[in-house]
Amino acid sequence: MSGALMIQGTSSDSGKSTLVGALCRLARRRGLRVAPFKPQNMSLNSAVTVDGGEIGRAQAWQALAAGIVPEVDMNPVLLKPNSDIGAQVIIHGHAVGNYNAVAYHAFKPKALQAVLASFGRLRQRMDCVLIEGAGSPAEVNLRANDIANMGFAEAADVPVILVADIDRGGVFAQIIGTLACLSEAERARIKGIVINKFRGDVALLKPGLDWVEAQTGQRVLGVVPFVPGLWLDGEDMLPSARRAAATSAHALRVVVPALPRISNHTDFDALRAHPQVDFSYVRAGEPIPPADLVILPGSKSVQRDLAWLRANGWEAYLQRHLRYQGKVIGVCGGMQMLGRALHDPHGIESEVTATAGLGLLDYVTTLEAEKQLVNTTGQLAFAAAAVRGYEIHMGVTHGPALANPALYLGEPPRPEGALSADGQVLATYLHGLFDAPEACAALLRWAGLNDVAQIDHDARREASIDQLADAVEAALDMDAIWALLD
Known part of the structure; x- marks a missing residue:
């Protein structure tokens, strides 16, 4: 293999990071040299790379899933918000300045050069590259000079899978609405749909899946179940719910x-x-x-x-x-x-x-x-x-x-x-x-x-990655996905 595949989502927190991480682990199991890649990330959770730079935290654990060390080429543009209208801009791991939204929009063509350079270096060294989009490609106000979603996919000429979150409700509207916001060329770039975080009997979802395929002409590649208890590094947002109460009486x-x-x-x-x-x-x-x-x-x-x-x-x-x-x-x-x-x-x-x-x-x-x-x-x-x-x-x-x-x-x-x-x-x-x-x-x-139990957080993260990969492998048409990477 010498291909690349991009995962885009109908919204933030739809499951792009976890799907890329799971596919990285599955590719590694097949003996492939695989790397994660996110052209542009907006996150205040970051990690220090082996080459002395800074990337989004999600790309660091995805690299772990791929069995390689994190490096700056995996996330060439990182935005760290420092106000409601501005962010510190980090290119290839190092800060280049603080930009407001208007100034950064003008800077994007230069940022795209950095993104394509990093992507090219990874493609040369890896059997495959698994790419994560940011937010949603349906954000039409951000389409000009886009480097995070379809703008990158078109510049790099890569196929796209669209993932939608059924757990938040309205999944069919998410899919139809997202596709309606794309151009004809962008819709043609999408090669399949994945529904994520499903709870229940998939048989009850079958009429909806058939309807989506008939309405969009896109194939549903599978339905990933909600997997409870995963411990994976959060990309940005604080956990939305309190964790379960401590099991110790003297917590x-x-x-x-x-x-x-x-x-x-x-x-x-x-x-x-x-x-x-x-x-x-x-x-x-x-x-x-x-x-x-x-x-x-x-x-x-x-x-x-x-x-x-x-x-x-x-x-x-x-x-x-x-x-x-x-x-x-x-x-x-x-x-x-x-x-x-x-x-x-x-x-x-x-x-x-x-x-x-x-x-x-x-x-x-x-x-x-x-x-x-x-x-x-x-x-x-x-x-x-x-x-x-x-x-x-x-x-x-x-x-x-x-x-x-x-x-x-x-x-x-x-x-x-x-x-x-x-x-x-x-x-x-x-x-x-x-x-x-x-x-x-x-x-x-x-x-x-007193009497503190030692918990191995790294081992728990590894087990979570394997559990997630197993669930994705069982839920999706992996032959179709590997074919997109071939």
């Missing part, structure tokens, strides 16, 4: 504020899945529940999100929480919030040049133009537990509190982060802090949990 209560510009919330997947942790995100306007551990997450706009914390009562809550011996962790942007002040002299995140921090640790952060991007390993400073993860930040932090580090990272080991003198407040730039089983267990013990 540790962990609370995370759902910042408007929260980034890399996949940091907490290992905690959300832990049977001894009662985990909850707290959104705007919701009462803040009692907690044993509060974690301030990463943020793409730290000063704006710090203002949101104050407006929603978190500053007073944290003071009370600490008086009652609770624990606090700040990760990346959350670490910056815990200090005395945050300076942005170059206007990297906002027009505000300085903001007072929460003052829980004695240091100051200054935002610099160059972003730090590194994968790293190390050890907790207060326990014999290995950690691994990655750093993505534009802040440089200095101050006395760093003399008592939270971790030691790299080789030779360097001190990183801070731990307060009373041992209640921990700060670090390391994303993935809870991913290593021994580090997660040690941090939960530090936060007050």
